[in-house]
Amino acid sequence: MFQATDHSNQVNTNLPRHCTFRESDWHILAGFWHPIAFLHDIKDKPVAARLLDVNMVIYRTSEGVTVAKDMCMHRGTRLSMGWMQDDLLVCPMHGLHYDGQGICRKIPSIADPDARIPEKLRLQTYRTQERYGIIWVCLKEKPAWPLPYWRHLEDPQYQPIYVPPGKWQVAAGRHVENFNDVAHFPWVHGATFGGEMEAAYPLYQVEQTDYGLSFQLPYVELGNRFNDGMDELQQRHVVYSYELTFPFSTLLEVDVQESDYVMVILDTVCPISAHESGIFQILADNSAEPATDDLVQETLDINSEDQPLVESQSPEDLPLDLREEIHIPADRMSLEYRKALAAKFNLGAPGAVPE
Ligand code: FES
Ligand SMILES: [Fe+2]
Numbered sequence: 001m002f003q004a005t006d007h008s009n010q011v012n013t014n015l016p017r018h019c020t021f022r023e024s025d026w027h028i029l030a031g032f033w034h035p036i037a038f039l040h041d042i043k044d045k046p047v048a049a050r051l052l053d054v055n056m057v058i059y060r061t062s063e064g065v066t067v068a069k070d071m072c073m074h075r076g077t078r079l080s081m082g083w084m085q086d087d088l089l090v091c092p093m094h095g096l097h098y099d100g101q102g103i104c105r106k107i108p109s110i111a112d113p114d115a116r117i118p119e120k121l122r123l124q125t126y127r128t129q130e131r132y133g134i135i136w137v138c139l140k141e142k143p144a145w146p147l148p149y150w151r152h153l154e155d156p157q158y159q160p161i162y163v164p165p166g167k168w169q170v171a172a173g174r175h176v177e178n179f180n181d182v183a184h185f186p187w188v189h190g191a192t193f194g195g196e197m198e199a200a201y202p203l204y205q206v207e208q209t210d211y212g213l214s215f216q217l218p219y220v221e222l223g224n225r226f227n228d229g230m231d232e233l234q235q236r237h238v239v240y241s242y243e244l245t246f247p248f249s250t251l252l253e254v255d256v257q258e259s260d261y262v263m264v265i266l267d268t269v270c271p272i273s274a275h276e277s278g279i280f281q282i283l284a285d286n287s288a289e290p291a292t293d294d295l296v297q298e299t300l301d302i303n304s305e306d307q308p309l310v311e312s313q314s315p316e317d318l319p320l321d322l323r324e325e326i327h328i329p330a331d332r333m334s335l336e337y338r339k340a341l342a343a344k345f346n347l348g349a350p351g352a353v354p355e
Contacts, residue, residue, distance in 0.1 A: 016053040020274035024349050026052060031144035032247055033129065033136040035268045035280045038162055039065065040133060046089055048080035050272045051137055055080075056126065058135065059089045063100035065130065067137055068123040072096060073104065079123075098123055133160055134268070134280055146211060148245035150282075152253070152264045158284035161292050163299050166279035169311045172248045172271040173318035175279060177337060178310045179250050179267050180242055182217055183330035188305050192298065193221045195235075203329060206336040212244040213336050225298055227291045228261035242333070247341065262286045265299070275316045279303070320348035 015026055029052055036049040037058055046059040048070060055070040057080040066089075070080050077093040084090070088097035088105055097106035102123030107115075127143070129136045132153050152158040168175055178184070183201060185194040199220065206215045221236045237257035244250045248269035255262050263285040270278035281303075283295050319325055320342040327335055341347045 016055075019053045021052065022349075025274075025347055028144075028345050028347055029247065029271060030139035031142070033138045033143055033145070033147050034248070035134045035270050035278070036067065036137050037135045038133055038165065038280065039130055039135055040162065041165075042135070044084055046080045046082055046084065048078070049270075049278075052139060052271055053273050054139065056137070057089070059084060061087045061089075061100035065128065065135060066100050066102065066125060067128050067135065068098075068102050068125045071123075073121045073123060096121065101125065132266070132282060133162060134282075145246060148211075148249035148251065148266075148268065150251055150264075150266050152251075152284055153266070153282070157286050158264065159290065161283040161290060161295055163281040163283060163296055163303075166281075166303055166307070167272070168277045168279055168307055169275060170277055170313070171275055171316055171318050172269040172277045173337075173341065174310050174313055174316075175269050175277050176244070176248050176250065177318065177334050178306055179252070180244060180333045180337065181330075182219060182240060183328075184306075184309075185219070185221075188309060189302060190222075192302050192305065193223050193225050195220045195222050201330050204332060206332050208336075209243065212246050212249075213333065213340065214241070214243045215333055216241045226256050226259070226261050226263065227285065227287050227294070228256060228259040230258055233258060244337065246345070247347075260286070263295075318348075 015023060019026055034051050036051050036056065037047060041047065042058050042060050042065055046057050049056045049058055056067050057070040058065060058067050070078050072079055072091040072093060074091065074096050075093060077091055079089060079091055082090045082092040088099055090097050095108040096104050099105050102125045104117050104121035107117060127138045129147060131147055132150055136147060153160055186197040188194065202217060204215045204217045206213055217240045219238050219240055221238055224231065224233050224236055226236060239255045239257065241253040241255065242250060250267045252265045253262060266282040268280050272278050281299060283299060320338050322335065322338060
């Protein structure tokens with residue numbers, strides 16, 4: 001009913017309220033950069049976002065894009081319910097106005113325009129980067145890991161095509177494993193591009209890279225989804241090259257063997273909560289005129305084939321103790337990923353799950 005006035009017995013762990021992560025996992029994940037929105041979706045209205053159970057407001061002023069805690073410093077109202085006016089973010093409750101640095105510049109109910117505004121009326125802002133058309137946020141002072149390097153997007157030949165963001169009711173790691181798993185293609189993606197169910201699966205090698213893992217795999221896709229003028233072909237030979245950057249970003253290059261066509265799918269995941277993920281995907285290819293609408297629609301169709309199955313997986317948390325699930329040879333990537341998350345970063349370490 002009421003918040004206690006005596007805070008002396010409270011341990012302040014800086015965890016968000018209703019945190020769904022293990023405490024140690026939250027602090028480790030807070031040290032990474034995570035995507036929270038596409039830059040082009042931040043226009044003239046404040047937008048709500050959520051990362052690691054922290055509610056955020058994203059807004060644009062003439063200074064650029066600001067990401068702050070979604071809580072007015074006056075009475076805690078959600079600022080994402082407010083609006084922009086005169087280059088300031090306006091709280092919908094009593095109209096306090098905040099600038100691009102989160103500083104309160106106006107309290108409309110004070111008659112004297114020269115009255116001093118308390119310094120405490122300043123929003124908690126977060127460290128951000130804008131890269132590849134994505135707003136990335138790190139909750140810690142010192143980021144522990146760099147952003148993924150997506151070299152194709154540095155090349156003007158590959159123009160980014162943005163897929164509308166998705167929201168999956170899954171742990172981020174479950175989505176990443178699914179994105180890096182080729183063995184499900186014939187079973188889940190038979191209607192779009194999946195190959196023969198009985199085709200033997202090559203024993204690929206997983207390499208360690210400076211910031212993640214990579215592997216390559218030849219594959220025969222049934223159907224023909226490539227915009228390279230070879231419409232008569234019923235099946236396509238491709239080489240998939242996966243490059244994962246810890247913890248949740250993957251570059252997939254699809255190199256089509258019958259032509260010079262190359263398509264890339266960039267996939268990065270926002271851990272909204274321990275069991276909800278925001279999916280941000282960018283497509284690009286080396287054709288002079290990409291079939292933008294078709295590529296986006298096809299990607300949405302493929303995602304909708306994956307999503308219900310990944311959401312059905314149990315347990316919801318990705319098991320990092322390898323003894324907890326049974327593995328088959330095709331799971332090499334998944335095994336290396338789980339091992340690395342535990343050994344390199346200490347994710348999944350024993351500890352209480354916050355209430
Ligand atoms: S709660 Fe925001 S102005 Fe009062
Ligand atoms: Fe899939």
